[in-house]
Amino acid sequence: FRSCLAVALGVLLALTPAARGDMPGSRPNMLLLMADDLGIGDVGCYGNSTIRTPNIDRLAEEGVMLTQHIAAASVCTPSRAAFLTGRYPVRSGMVSSDGYRVLQWAAVSGGLPTNETTFAKILQDKGYATGLIGKWHLGLNCDSSSDHCHHPLRHGFAHFYGMPFSMMGDLPRWELSEKRAGLERRLHLCLRAVVALAALALAAGKLAGLQPPLPWTPVVIGSAVVAVLLLAAARSLGTLIVHADCFLMRDHAVTEQPMRLQRTTPLLLEDAAAFLKRNKQRPFLLLVSFLHVHTPLVTTENFLGKSLHGLYGDNVEEMDWMVGQILGMLDREGVTNNTLVYFTSDNGGSLESQHGNRQYGGWNGVYRGGKGMGGWEGGIRVPGIFRWPGVLPAGRVVTEPTSLMDVFPTVVQLGGGQVPQDRVIDGRDLLPLLLGTAQHSDHEFLLHYCEVFLHAARWHQRDRGRVWKVHYVTPQFQRAGAGACYGRGVCPCFGEKVTPHHPPLLFDLSRDPSESHVLTPATEPLFHEVVGRVQRAVEGHQRALRPAPLQLDGLHNIWKPWLQPCCGPFPLCWCRPQGS
Ligand SMILES: *[C@@H]1O[C@H](CO)[C@@H](O)[C@H](O)[C@H]1NC(C)=O
Ligand SMILES: *[C@@H]1O[C@H](CO)[C@@H](O)[C@H](O)[C@H]1NC(C)=O
Numbered sequence: 001f002r003s004c005l006a007v008a009l010g011v012l013l014a015l016t017p018a019a020r021g022d023m024p025g026s027r028p029n030m031l032l033l034m035a036d037d038l039g040i041g042d043v044g045c046y047g048n049s050t051i052r053t054p055n056i057d058r059l060a061e062e063g064v065m066l067t068q069h070i071a072a073a074s075v076c077t078p079s080r081a082a083f084l085t086g087r088y089p090v091r092s093g094m095v096s097s098d099g100y101r102v103l104q105w106a107a108v109s110g111g112l113p114t115n116e117t118t119f120a121k122i123l124q125d126k127g128y129a130t131g132l133i134g135k136w137h138l139g140l141n142c143d144s145s146s147d148h149c150h151h152p153l154r155h156g157f158a159h160f161y162g163m164p165f166s167m168m169g170d171l172p173r174w175e176l177s178e179k180r181a182g183l184e185r186r187l188h189l190c191l192r193a194v195v196a197l198a199a200l201a202l203a204a205g206k207l208a209g210l211q212p213p214l215p216w217t218p219v220v221i222g223s224a225v226v227a228v229l230l231l232a233a234a235r236s237l238g239t240l241i242v243h244a245d246c247f248l249m250r251d252h253a254v255t256e257q258p259m260r261l262q263r264t265t266p267l268l269l270e271d272a273a274a275f276l277k278r279n280k281q282r283p284f285l286l287l288v289s290f291l292h293v294h295t296p297l298v299t300t301e302n303f304l305g306k307s308l309h310g311l312y313g314d315n316v317e318e319m320d321w322m323v324g325q326i327l328g329m330l331d332r333e334g335v336t337n338n339t340l341v342y343f344t345s346d347n348g349g350s351l352e353s354q355h356g357n358r359q360y361g362g363w364n365g366v367y368r369g370g371k372g373m374g375g376w377e378g379g380i381r382v383p384g385i386f387r388w389p390g391v392l393p394a395g396r397v398v399t400e401p402t403s404l405m406d407v408f409p410t411v412v413q414l415g416g417g418q419v420p421q422d423r424v425i426d427g428r429d430l431l432p433l434l435l436g437t438a439q440h441s442d443h444e445f446l447l448h449y450c451e452v453f454l455h456a457a458r459w460h461q462r463d464r465g466r467v468w469k470v471h472y473v474t475p476q477f478q479r480a481g482a483g484a485c486y487g488r489g490v491c492p493c494f495g496e497k498v499t500p501h502h503p504p505l506l507f508d509l510s511r512d513p514s515e516s517h518v519l520t521p522a523t524e525p526l527f528h529e530v531v532g533r534v535q536r537a538v539e540g541h542q543r544a545l546r547p548a549p550l551q552l553d554g555l556h557n558i559w560k561p562w563l564q565p566c567c568g569p570f571p572l573c574w575c576r577p578q579g580s
């Protein structure tokens with residue numbers, strides 16, 4: 001009888017963790033949805049009455065909507081690095097100091113360092129089936145075209161299907177991107193230098209009375225060849241970029257190069273459906289990182305011309321439809337009630353993406369500024385919605401300051417993992433706030449970096465219920481009041497085109513969310529107290545900061561031919577999936 005009891009107890013004990021896993025409220029699946037460059041003002045539930053985003057709106061009705069959800073950077077590479085690691089990007093070195101603010105090519109050597117720990121890595125170790133579908137843009141290789149040292153599979157994702165790089169305006173060649181324009185400029189400079197040098201050599205040779213054929217004939221011929229090559233390179237830059245950056249990978253293999261952009265949306269959706277079908281019995285973590293709504297706004301025919309806001313609006317509405325398709329897959333697999341769904345955007349809408357009167361970038365509602373600006377609210381305040389039916393209250397709205405970095409400790413702890421103790425984690429567990437068991441977020445201060453430069457900071461003064469924002473540096477807008485740096489693609493973080501503020505600009509975000517009324521000691525009795533308090537917090541943060549090697553600077557962020565992933569022979573890099 002005793003052995004019988006022992007066996008029964010053993011069976012019970014063995015079953016307990018599994019049983020706990022099935023109970024609602026523990027170890028949920030995680031479906032994280034991240035849009036690219038979507039503005040907070042582009043979404044119905046955040047106040048847009050003319051765009052149709054019924055699926056995202058439904059998430060908010062059924063879940064918790066955050067209205068002060070802040071990205072750690074106003075551009076994608078650093079913001080995404082912070083999201084995945086729960087740390088300010090300056091801690092992991094995923095920032096620049098020289099103006100090249102995101103990884104510039106697929107074949108650069110910079111990327112998310114291997115000693116950084118993503119939430120995917122922790123949950124993978126805890127038995128989650130992990131997957132990333134869509135955009136990565138956090139690096140690929142270090143030393144060779146296939147070491148994949150920065151690849152998603154090295155960072156805790158067991159499955160990857162998507163773009164290692166990012167959508168860029170020049171992929172379909174209809175837009176002359178800043179990158180392409182800059183490269184063409186440099187090539188033309190080289191061309192002029194070669195011609196000038198050849199002319200000089202010729203003149204010098206003549207003066208020195210040197211006789212043909214040496215040395216100036218080979219010089220002239222050589223220069224002519226170099227000049228023709230440079231000219232050809234400038235002409236074919238578009239093709240080069242398309243083949244170099246515009247490709248799809250499945251796990252470690254390039255499957256399509258260049259991508260056929262019109263096919264990508266259905267391919268990504270099919271892959272999400274297959275992932276969910278394969279893994280519905282296990283706890284899973286799926287990050288769907290949309291290529292929408294970044295330029296070039298590739299939109300399928302079903303949505304073209306359907307919105308009230310041109311191609312940009314069409315693209316937003318298609319992305320919302322994709323959200324609906326994926327939520328439908330959860331329903332079909334019967335996992336909706338034990339899946340935590342999260343929706344966000346990596347940074348605010350790009351105000352500079354305008355051509356004439358046409359809008360190709362997002363709308364940030366009442367918030368000032370947009371993508372690429374260090375401190376202005378429009379670049380960093382993004383949608384943030386959590387849904388977990390039966391666990392999180394439906395229709396709850398949280399106005400407290402929260403960060404995309406908070407997703408890290410939140411999902412790690414829900415998945416039964418532990419937040420790393422050997423490094424600073426800047427994110428805070430959101431669960432109490434989402435459940436409504438806590439009134440205030442854990443963030444007293446949030447810092448707003450532009451590259452490695454601290455541009456602004458916010459202070460949540462809980463006892464007074466105020467949120468203050470202090471700006472140390474702001475970009476100079478092209479026209480006063482325009483709120484954008486038109487013609488420059490993206491606002492700079494340093495140099496002549498930014499304005500340092502002594503004393504800093506102070507706003508009371510709780511009363512002035514548009515940051516339109518600068519407070520002064522004359523208009524705000526608390527001015528000196530607030531500015532002093534924030535200054536002390538900033539100094540404390542900076543004293544404790546351990547700089548890591550910058551992954552986005554200098555040689556780390558230039559195209560290296562030997563790192564170029566190619567599924568056909570280099571430099572052609574062309575292939576098509578079998579059977580299509
Ligand atoms: C809705 O979004 C579109 C697209 O960005 C924008 O043009 C429009 O101004 C927004 N409307 C409102 C009312 O916010
Ligand atoms: C899912 O949860 C909701 C809300 O708690 C509940 O109404 C519904 O019946 C549940 N569905 C299933 C299939 O358990």
Ligand SMILES: *[C@@H]1O[C@H](CO)[C@@H](O)[C@H](O)[C@H]1NC(C)=O
Pocket residue numbers: 113115116423546547548549
């Ligand atoms: C990772 O390595 C870099 C370079 O050695 C170092 O600066 C950084 O502190 C390390 N990060 C962690 C989290 O250990």
